[in-house]
Amino acid sequence: MAQTAAKRRGRFGLAVVALGWGLGWCLGPAQAFDGIVEKQRFVLPSYTTEGGAVIKSVQVGWESYGTLNEARDNAILITHFFSGTSAAAGRYQADQRRPGYWDEIIGAGLAIDTDTYFVISSDTLVNLNANDSTVITTGPASLDPDTGKPYGLTFPLVTIRDFVNVQKALLDSLGITRVHAVVGASMGALQALEWAAAYPAMVPQVVAVVGGAAIGGWQIGWLDLWAAPIVADPAWNHGEYYGGNPPLAGLTQALRLVTLSARNWPNVDGDFGRRWASPGKDPRATLDGRYFVQDWLDQAAAGRAALADANHFLYLVKANQTFVAGGEANLDAALGRIKARVLLMPAEGDHIFPPETIAHQRDLLAAQGTPVEYHVIPGTLGHLNGIVNIAQGAGILKAFLDRPTP
Secondary structure, eight states: OOOOOOOEEEEEOOOOOOTTOOTTSOOOEEEEEOSBOOOEEEEEEEEEOTTSOEEEEEEEEEEEESOOOTTSOOEEEEEOOTTOOSOOSSBSSTTOSSOOTTTTTEETTSSEETTTOEEEEEOOTTOSOTTOTTOOOOSTTSBOTTTSSBOGGGSOOOOHHHHHHHHHHHHHHTTOOSOSEEEEETHHHHHHHHHHHHOTTTOSEEEEESOOSBOOHHHHHHHHHHHHHHHHSGGGGGGOOTTSOOOHHHHHHHHHHHHHHTSOHHHHHHHTTTOBSSTTOOTTTSTTOOBHHHHHHHHHHHHHHTTOOHHHHHHHHHHHHTOBGGGOSSHHHHHHTOOSEEEEEOBTTOSSSOHHHHHHHHHHHHHTTOOEEEOOBOSSSGGGHHHHTGGGGHHHHHHHHHSOOO
16 A cells, blocks of 8 residues: 655646636646556455356556545545546656646645545556556456466456446455545546445545446447447457457557547547648548548557557447446436435537436436536547546536535
8 A cells, every 4th residue: 555755746737717617617726646656456366246257366456646544534536437547647657758647636736635635546357458567457368367378258247336346345455444535537437426326335425527327329339339340350359369469450440439439520620620641642532542630540549559458448348338327227226326426527529428418417316316516527629528628627626525525
């Protein structure tokens, strides 16, 4: 549980207050978490999935920022998005190019204040980035202790509840029996709301950023499209590619779809427009002529695919498609299980979790008497606003977390 001493640097939490958004979207001068983060390993000798399968030697990586108090009741759990990892803030090495994805809101005096809270984040089971040396996860690419070979598709299906249950075992090992809050974006929002439904006595409040309490037909369809290029790639070979050539072509195409669907058209049009991929090579002249946005998608996806595993991608797709909080049959029943105070933060222009669908969940929660707040993160990035533009909602988030827990 040790955390190396962290240096902190002052900086302004950048935010834009748009006309009509009112107070609370800006934070003044604050300090981001700028420390060297120690990645740690949590091991369960065995874990029984929600489906009843036993997985031996389950391992996930985790890290923390701030200090756990003597009462062990100041923990905030950060749950990560589909392609994310535990790296929510800080750096593993001083020369690391970029800090964690939510570094702008985790740190001394920031929305998730490390002077007050012990902030903990872990890699999920079947983490997408199985080939990243900083990621610790158990999934299809892991060695089966019984055979010494990668599991492949013999690895059991896992659910969002399984992700949460492993996180709970981690918190139990640290003596944390009640958290201050669970906060997550996208797939992390699913996990946060699953925490509230599954362990209500342990979770007094949750923050769901660009995500909700159930996956509907719209999201199931998108997830299916994301997975399709992998299973169509002959190199996938029904998941039996370990020790050979992995299905990088299919995985790259899948990540191109993920990359584009997470954005909104004004952002893509503004950044790329109709620029040609190569000066002097008119895309209209040949069938394989390309625009700059096409090359950009290739490059962005190829970089991510190099660290990812195709089977892990497919297992994540299935875990997301089957999600309804609390394991309920429908959204109404799922929301009925949530008694925690809830902050819902959809994003303007999000095509994956449109704000209108999250507003509907707000109305259902309010109708059943659950304390719920709703604030739309502004910006042109669509779903990605929940990561890149999270500072736009920093004031709202800080005010929510700093109130006494129910």
